[in-house]
Amino acid sequence: MSRVGYVNGVYRPHGEAVVHIEDRGFQFADGVYEVWSVMDGRLADFDGHMARLHRCLTELGIEIPMSAAALGVVLKETVRRNRVRDGLVYLQVTRGTASRDHAFPVDVAPTVVVTAKRLDPAKGRRAAGNGVAAITRPDIRWGRCDIKTVGLLPNVLAKQAARESGAYECLLVDELGLITEGSSTNAWIVDEHGKLRTRDTQANILRGVTRAAVLKLIEAEGLELEERAFSVEEAKRARELFVTAASAFVMPLISLDGARIGDGTPGPVATRLREVYLEQARREAI
Ligand SMILES: Cc1ncc(COP(=O)(O)O)c(C=O)c1O
Known part of the structure; x- marks a missing residue:
């Protein structure tokens, strides 16, 4: 049948x-x-x-x-x-x-x-x-943000929230108030002291390919970097805030939840990193 x-x-x-x-x-x-x-x-x-x-x-x-x-x-x-x-x-x-x-x-x-x-x-x-048998496993639903799964519903809801607020991206915050990553991007700051920071990949985030490329460029540029989480408050106080992704390259963020970042314009570090990233990506693209 x-x-x-x-x-x-x-x-x-x-x-x-x-x-x-x-x-x-x-x-x-x-x-x-x-x-x-x-x-x-x-x-x-x-x-x-x-x-x-x-x-x-x-x-x-x-x-x-x-x-x-x-x-x-x-x-x-x-x-x-x-x-x-x-x-x-x-x-x-x-x-x-x-x-x-x-x-x-x-x-x-x-x-x-x-x-x-x-x-x-x-x-x-x-x-x-x-009667039938059962086993146990840790409840990870869906806790494996390191896997680029098509199970993107939470990311969809976050991006929609951004769209409804007139924002480009929604940065996701963990239970400690620390930013994990964006709904489709990795997040970075240039902190108050001028040091670049992005969350380490031991954390439950996607290991962005653009993030890895930008890390190398930061080293080549001789900039100071720390792979350490930052809070929403630290992001708001930062000199610069930006995100990276294949779909965004290096994208400066000028406000967060309505708070102005730096002087409210794209900062020199993000602007420079975008420039060198695009140069290198274009040169090496196959
Ligand atoms: C949740 C999330 N984080 C980070 C990224 C950035 O990854 P990549 O630089 O490999 O594009 C993406 C890209 O789609 C993403 O969906």
């Missing part, structure tokens, strides 16, 4: 049921999902799952794609077309398809995908009859 998937209003054979490569679910994990168990062809806990779906979509500012009743029809139709008596029906809703940018796109319809699969109820009964 061939399986069928629902994508944005159309039921298609499973292998042809596809979303766009720029879907934000694929690019940023910018979406939510729900799963209902199917019992004798009917959906269990329908209202509970629908209520959680609505709450999660609202929390993320994703448009509710259709009414609960209409979604119920699609879920049941997918179950019917896949001839599932006992199994699961999955619903994925993403913010939709848009040209890549962390911040929310405007005027984009959410993507809706529904799939259903059969399960053997006897297998579940056997497992429950015998």
